[in-house]
Amino acid sequence: xxxxxxxxxxxxxxxxxxxxxxxxxxxxxxxxxxxxxxxxxxxxxxxxxxxxxxxxxxxxxxxxxxxxxxxxxxxxxxxxxxxxxxxxxxxxxxxxxxxxxxxxxxxxxxxxxxxxxxxxxxxxxxxxxxxxxxxxxxxxxxxxxxxxxxxxxxxxxxxxxxxxxxxxxxxxxxxxxxxxxxxxxxxxxxxxxxxxxxxxxxxxxxxxxxxxxxxxxxxxxxxxxxxxxxxxxx
Amino acid sequence: xxxxxxxxxxxxxxxxxxxxxxxxxxxxxxxxxxxxxxxxxxxxxxxxxxxxxxxxxxxxxxxxxxxxxxxxxxxxxxxxxxxxxxxxxxxxxxxxxxxxxxxxxxxxxxxxxxxxxxxxxxxxxxxxxxxxxxxxxxxxxxxxxxxxxxxxxxxxxxxxxxxxxxxxxxxxxxxxxxxxxxxxxxxxxxxxxxxxxxxxxxxxxxxxxxxxxxxxxxxxxxxxxxxxxxxxxxxxxxxxxxxxxxxxxxxxxxxxxxxxxxxxxxxxxxxxxxxxxxxxxxxxxx
Numbered sequence: 001x002x003x004x005x006x007x008x009x010x011x012x013x014x015x016x017x018x019x020x021x022x023x024x025x026x027x028x029x030x031x032x033x034x035x036x037x038x039x040x041x042x043x044x045x046x047x048x049x050x051x052x053x054x055x056x057x058x059x060x061x062x063x064x065x066x067x068x069x070x071x072x073x074x075x076x077x078x079x080x081x082x083x084x085x086x087x088x089x090x091x092x093x094x095x096x097x098x099x100x101x102x103x104x105x106x107x108x109x110x111x112x113x114x115x116x117x118x119x120x121x122x123x124x125x126x127x128x129x130x131x132x133x134x135x136x137x138x139x140x141x142x143x144x145x146x147x148x149x150x151x152x153x154x155x156x157x158x159x160x161x162x163x164x165x166x167x168x169x170x171x172x173x174x175x176x177x178x179x180x181x182x183x184x185x186x187x188x189x190x191x192x193x194x195x196x197x198x199x200x201x202x203x204x205x206x207x208x209x210x211x212x213x214x215x216x217x218x219x220x221x222x223x224x225x226x227x228x229x230x231x232x233x234x
Numbered sequence: 235x236x237x238x239x240x241x242x243x244x245x246x247x248x249x250x251x252x253x254x255x256x257x258x259x260x261x262x263x264x265x266x267x268x269x270x271x272x273x274x275x276x277x278x279x280x281x282x283x284x285x286x287x288x289x290x291x292x293x294x295x296x297x298x299x300x301x302x303x304x305x306x307x308x309x310x311x312x313x314x315x316x317x318x319x320x321x322x323x324x325x326x327x328x329x330x331x332x333x334x335x336x337x338x339x340x341x342x343x344x345x346x347x348x349x350x351x352x353x354x355x356x357x358x359x360x361x362x363x364x365x366x367x368x369x370x371x372x373x374x375x376x377x378x379x380x381x382x383x384x385x386x387x388x389x390x391x392x393x394x395x396x397x398x399x400x401x402x403x404x405x406x407x408x409x410x411x412x413x414x415x416x417x418x419x420x421x422x423x424x425x426x427x428x429x430x431x432x433x434x435x436x437x438x439x440x441x442x443x444x445x446x447x448x449x450x451x452x453x454x455x456x457x458x459x460x461x462x463x464x465x466x467x468x469x470x471x472x473x474x475x476x477x478x479x480x481x482x483x484x485x486x487x488x489x490x491x492x493x494x495x496x497x498x499x500x501x502x503x504x505x506x507x508x509x510x511x512x513x514x515x516x517x518x519x520x
Contacts, residue, residue, distance in 0.1 A: 048414055050410060050413075050414065051323075051410065071413065071418075072410070072413040072414045073413050073414075073415075073416050073417055073418045073419065075414075076413075076414055076415055076416030076417075077416050081415075082411075082414045082415075084411065084414070088408055088411045090403065090404040090407040090408060090411070091407055091518065092403040092404070092406065092407050093400060093403060093404055093407070097400045097404075100397070100400070101397060101400045101401055101404055101412075101415075101417075102415060102416065102417070104397065131407075146415070147415075149415075150415060150416050
């Protein structure tokens with residue numbers, strides 16, 4: 001469904017992605033592992049077509065259509081949603097407004113405010129709070145809920161477990177796994193190997209802007225050692 | 235408090251209402267598009283002249299005001315789509331560009347309307363004075379005060395009770411994220427630019443009746459608007475209202491009590507506020 005081919009991305013003169021190639025099939029949960037500074041966020045931003053980084057060569061095929069040359073809102077219109085690093089909620093908007101800014105509350109198709117609140121009852125309790133008045137876990141729930149409101153077929157999640165308490169991380173893993181089961185494709189950037197293994201069907205290891213290892217979760221369950229070697233864990 | 239009385243305070247409040255109308259447009263554009271639109275004063279002046287001409291021709295005050303808002307909103311579209319798009323993301327170039335546009339518009343106004351001072355004709359029902367306290371006060375200035383309140387209320391409802399308002403507020407917080415949610419932020423920007431410009435036009439039209447219209451009026455209103463927005467904080471509607479009240483009242487108090495320090499009375503406190511709250515009273519870091 002999503003095919004990233006030989007992508008080269010730059011921040012100014014800094015060459016960050018050196019020919020990254022990977023793919024995500026429909027309904028597949030794919031984890032992207034790698035240490036800090038290896039280009040994981042750069043890849044997510046490249047796919048979303050955000051202003052930085054600049055993609056100089058390569059291709060980003062979504063259902064056969066080239067995404068390069070589109071603006072971020074056009075990418076989102078093709079049902080690719082972003083749960084960005086650091087959540088990036090809107091401090092001036094209430095929880096409900098985060099969800100209704102895209103769709104009127106009266107729309108009953110696809111993801112609705114009620115469905116998001118059903119999935120995250122905590123958010124329903126906090127519906128009139130503003131984005132910056134929530135706890136870390138609630139913020140992440142809202143960031144996920146907001147992304148779902150575009151009725152995505154693929155969600156790009158950039159380190160959703162970052163900075164969360166262990167119990168919250170588990171809750172999030174359940175949510176991601178359940179979303180994956182509904183047929184939603186997820187490309188998950190994750191530093192925590194065990195979180196990634198808990199939800200992913202397939203894993204990639206990114207190193208200095210290149211995929212150096214690809215493995216299915218089933219294979220990792222049989223033998224962890226090759227993956228560990230690529231992650232620099234011995 | 236020698237010389238300070240109810241009339242002076244009303245003068246301050248009505249001036250504040252006008253300042254709010256103009257500065258609210260300025261702060262909307264500044265907050266969302268991150269553009270310090272130095273042509274805002276010129277749009278104000280143009281709006282005033284257009285309202286003056288249309289009202290003169292038709293004898294209809296409301297028509298004059300509306301045509302001013304419409305024309306200036308269209309000038310905003312031309313400015314945004316025709317010029318500012320080429321310097322997107324370069325803040326200094328944007329500011330210099332709008333400064334250049336301000337000069338060009340000012341000269342253009344001089345060519346079209348000449349250097350005389352005009353006063354926007356006021357409709358019959360707003361002429362004369364009403365009894366306030368122990369004295370009389372011009373009806374028209376009270377009308378401006380009410381209009382300022384109406385504009386505040388309308389903008390507040392737009393920003394806080396509509397989807398466009400939510401998008402504008404979200405855009406002030408994080409425009410890139412709004413874009414990543416499938417919203418064409420350019421359209422929100424353009425709508426905001428038109429709205430902000432039309433408020434400058436409205437200000438010029440109603441302000442033209444009591445501040446009069448003359449070739450340097452644009453620079454004066456611009457300096458006051460800048461002070462209002464800097465005090466209130468970028469992009470904040472409530473900030474613009476509080477800033478306008480502060481500047482309006484300080485201005486009339488200053489003129490009465492310390493006429494030789496009139497400007498210092500406004501810009502002294504502004505500097506003091508900035509020293510302690512660099513983002514203004516209601517400003518937030520980007």
